[in-house]
Amino acid sequence: MSSFKPLVFSGVQPTGNLHLGNYLGAIRKFVALQENYECIYCVVDLHSITAQLVHDDLPGQTRAITAAFLAAGIDPAKHIVFNQSRVPQHAELAWIFNCVARIGWMNRMTQFKDKAGKDRENASLGLLAYPSLMAADILVYRATHVPVGDDQKQHLELTRDIATKFNNDFSERIAELDVGVEMMMGEERVNGFFPLTEPLIEGPATRVMSLRDGTRKMSKSDPSDLSRINLTDDADAIAKKIRKAKTDPAPLPVDPDGLASRPEAENLVGIYAALADQSRADVIRDFGGRQFSEFKPALAELAVEKMAPIAAEMRRIMADPGYVDGVLRDGGERAGALAEETMTSVRDIIGLLQR
Incomplete structure (x- = not known):
C-alpha cells in the first residue's frame, strides 16, 4: 500500500502592503521549505472576501503578494505559485467540506469569534465557513504539511477533523474504489483518502511588533507608516523607521530575561535576532549594556x-504585471491539474456523476 508524498501547502491573503512581520513570520520560511519539500504557495484571494467583500484593488494586491513571493526567492518553475480563484476545485471541495463539517465545530473557531465581534448575526456566512475553505485549500492537493503560526493551529486541527470524518464516512467506498492510502492515526494504521495534515513548525516563532508600540503586532492597517517596515521600502525608508522606532531610556539589559518588561526593546532585539539568524541571547551578548544610540x-x-x-526586486517585478500574471497563469494550470485529479476521486467516492 502506498503512502502520501510529502507536500507543503500554504497561502497568504492579498490584503494591503506586506511588511517585515509577514516576511519573517511566513515568506522567509516558505523560501527555506523549498529545499526539502515540493511546495504549493497560493495567494488566497477567495479568503480575502470573507471579512471584506469590496476591495479597492484586489488584482493589484494579488500581484503584490506574488511579487513578494518571487522577490524573496520562491522559484515558480520548481514549485507552484498561483492565486486561489484560478482553481475552482478549491470552492467545489469547500462546499463538500461544508457538508462534512459540523456547525458546532465552526462555532468554536476563535478567529471567527474575534473577527465577528459582538455582532455575530451580521457576519457573513463566508466568515463562519472560512476554515472549511482553508481545509479544502490544503486537502485538494492532499498536502501532508502546512507551516502554521499560533493563530492557525486550530484551523489545522479542524482540517484534520474534516479529513478524518470524510475518511470514516466513506471508508467502504474508498476501499471499493481502491483510492485509499495508508496512514497512521495514533498507533493504528488506517486506510484513508485524505491525509491527516501535519503542522510544520520551523524554529522559534518570529512575532514582530509595531515600531511605535511594542505591545501591538506590526500591522498593515496601522494608520502610521512608521509603525512597520514595508517590503517595498527602500534603504532610506528602512533606516529612517529604525531610527524613529520607539524605545525606553535605559540601555539594553545584560541578561535576556531583562527584556520581558520592556516591549519595545524586546521587539527590536527580536527583529535583529531574526534577521541575523541568531538567538536573542546572542544579540544581548553582543549589545547588552549598550545604549539604543x-x-x-x-x-x-x-x-x-x-x-x-x-x-528592490519586488518593485522591479511589480513593474511588469504581465510577467506576474504569467507566473500565476502557469501555476494555476499546474495546480488545477493536481486539484482535478483529487476531485475526480472525491466525486466518485461521494457518488456524483461526472462528464
Whole structure:
C-alpha cells in the first residue's frame, strides 16, 4: 500500500502592503521549505472576501503578494505559485467540506469569534465557513504539511477533523474504489483518502511588533507608516523607521530575561535576532549594556542589508504585471491539474456523476 508524498501547502491573503512581520513570520520560511519539500504557495484571494467583500484593488494586491513571493526567492518553475480563484476545485471541495463539517465545530473557531465581534448575526456566512475553505485549500492537493503560526493551529486541527470524518464516512467506498492510502492515526494504521495534515513548525516563532508600540503586532492597517517596515521600502525608508522606532531610556539589559518588561526593546532585539539568524541571547551578548544610540544604527544596517534587495526586486517585478500574471497563469494550470485529479476521486467516492 502506498503512502502520501510529502507536500507543503500554504497561502497568504492579498490584503494591503506586506511588511517585515509577514516576511519573517511566513515568506522567509516558505523560501527555506523549498529545499526539502515540493511546495504549493497560493495567494488566497477567495479568503480575502470573507471579512471584506469590496476591495479597492484586489488584482493589484494579488500581484503584490506574488511579487513578494518571487522577490524573496520562491522559484515558480520548481514549485507552484498561483492565486486561489484560478482553481475552482478549491470552492467545489469547500462546499463538500461544508457538508462534512459540523456547525458546532465552526462555532468554536476563535478567529471567527474575534473577527465577528459582538455582532455575530451580521457576519457573513463566508466568515463562519472560512476554515472549511482553508481545509479544502490544503486537502485538494492532499498536502501532508502546512507551516502554521499560533493563530492557525486550530484551523489545522479542524482540517484534520474534516479529513478524518470524510475518511470514516466513506471508508467502504474508498476501499471499493481502491483510492485509499495508508496512514497512521495514533498507533493504528488506517486506510484513508485524505491525509491527516501535519503542522510544520520551523524554529522559534518570529512575532514582530509595531515600531511605535511594542505591545501591538506590526500591522498593515496601522494608520502610521512608521509603525512597520514595508517590503517595498527602500534603504532610506528602512533606516529612517529604525531610527524613529520607539524605545525606553535605559540601555539594553545584560541578561535576556531583562527584556520581558520592556516591549519595545524586546521587539527590536527580536527583529535583529531574526534577521541575523541568531538567538536573542546572542544579540544581548553582543549589545547588552549598550545604549539604543549604538544598537539602532547596527539594526538599521542589518535591516537594510537583508531587506533592501528584496524591496528592490519586488518593485522591479511589480513593474511588469504581465510577467506576474504569467507566473500565476502557469501555476494555476499546474495546480488545477493536481486539484482535478483529487476531485475526480472525491466525486466518485461521494457518488456524483461526472462528464
